[in-house]
Structure formats: structure tokens, C-alpha cells
Amino acid sequence: MNIDNNKPVNIVIDTTIVFYEETPERNTWGSRDVVYELYYNTKNGILNVVKIGAFGDGTLVKRLQDRRGRGITVDEMLENIQKIKEMTYKEFKEKILGKE
Numbered sequence: 001m002n003i004d005n006n007k008p009v010n011i012v013i014d015t016t017i018v019f020y021e022e023t024p025e026r027n028t029w030g031s032r033d034v035v036y037e038l039y040y041n042t043k044n045g046i047l048n049v050v051k052i053g054a055f056g057d058g059t060l061v062k063r064l065q066d067r068r069g070r071g072i073t074v075d076e077m078l079e080n081i082q083k084i085k086e087m088t089y090k091e092f093k094e095k096i097l098g099k100e
């Protein structure tokens with residue numbers, strides 16, 4: 001099978017956002033870092049926002065798509081990442097997460 005002329009069938013963007021980072025103290029477990037991961041999959045067009053806990057466990061906080069279930073385009077996703085890069089934690093919670 002020749003795939004030279006095939007376009008990608010799926011693109012997955014995985015981005016980690018760290019709002020607060022703390023070096024763990026000696027003899028302590030976990031961390032108090034404030035970390036979110038964004039997973040965007042072009043196949044279904046849905047952005048998943050996952051909060052990463054103290055021991056690296058992930059909890060789905062929000063799944064973003066429009067009313068038609070279309071999701072968002074790759075260009076919109078990249079634009080959103082650029083906007084998020086400029087946000088404070090408070091703005092991220094209000095604009096991306098809504099109510100956590």
C-alpha cells in the first residue's frame with residue numbers, strides 16, 4: 001500500500017498547562033502543582049480538559065464541542081492554545097472551565 005499521497009486521518013494535540021509549580025519538600029508525598037492537560041483529537045473534534053492531581057492522576061474536567069457536536073477545528077485549537085498562554089489561572093477557570 002502506498003501512503004505517500006494520503007492525508008492524515010487523525011491529528012492528536014496534547015498540551016500540558018502548569019499554572020503553579022512547587023518543588024516538593026523532603027519526606028513529602030505528591031505535589032501542590034496546578035496542572036491541566038488539553039487533549040484535542042481531529043477525528044471527533046472534541047477538546048478534553050483534564051486536571052492532573054497530586055500523584056499524577058487525571059480527572060476529566062470538561063469536554064468542549066459546539067451544539068452540533070462538531071467540535072472545533074485544528075486552527076481554532078491552536079488559536080485557543082495561544083490565548084490560554086496569555087491567561088491567568090483565574091481567567092482560565094472562568095473562560096475555559098466555567099465552574100469547577
